[in-house]
Amino acid sequence: MAFNTENGPGVHEQVPGETQGFVFNHTMIRVVDPEASLAFYTKVFGMRLLRTSENPNGEFTLYFLATTEGDDVPEDDSERAKYVGRREGVLELTHNWGTEKDPNARYHDGNSEPQGFGHICFTVPDLQAACDWMDKNNVEFKKRPEDGRMHHIAFVKDPDGYWIELVEHG
């Protein structure tokens, strides 16, 4: 028998039919400087920029990224929008125009007070190799594997200070 669900307080035993086709598609964070963030996520984490949505009325731009080799991504804009909308693991960066020129602009990482959101996480094939790659790119560490009690995880910071967990697959 295939696994259904773990027990846990409040867990609903069956998947309601009304949720069929629901996809946990993306997570959105605001970024001060899109050039720095796009450089970071497309180089250090190897993500691809799959869609850009410019909104002149609201003076903001949305960038949608995901980790993909790219071969499965349609070239056609409309087909690509569907591809992006149907897959998981999308990161949405929101840029409110002008923040990149404001020396006082900064966003809250959710880990200092007031707490809420904690981090995003990338699983990696080899934690030490991933940490070496972070160092090669001068990425700031919040926690190296050898710090603290949990030696199987590391935390780095993105250009806005958001925490990114690194842990090996499984």
Next chain:
Amino acid sequence: MAFNTENGPGVHEQVPGETQGFVFNHTMIRVVDPEASLAFYTKVFGMRLLRTSENPNGEFTLYFLATTEGDDVPEDDSERAKYVGRREGVLELTHNWGTEKDPNARYHDGNSEPQGFGHICFTVPDLQAACDWMDKNNVEFKKRPEDGRMHHIAFVKDPDGYWIELVEHG
């Protein structure tokens, strides 16, 4: 030719080999009452609880959920941990013990000041049907499709007030 990447400021043209196998695995948010949050995400969004990690030393418990029909999820604990670690679209809920009994405990949604994290998003086959399902479950709306200018999206709130965007696939 397959799509490679959109142009954008700072975008790194190629996927560095060092990032091969990186998976944008999960997003972590803190929750005050795990029973309420697990009931919400497993019923209203049809997610499955795939792994629980209890940490008595740190007095916290982590819950990992994802949207799946469940047939592809291994029953064996160790195999299931690998499955969870290798896939995208995982939501991690962190419960710091005792918050559920503290009437003053609350988390910050990232959209009021200080801003940072914005929301998670589920794409759905039919926005109106999804909104009807939210109403049937007495889910609080931040924005109904008919509110404001953007009629193709809605926002609801989870039990901690985190925003969840709803938009149709593609």
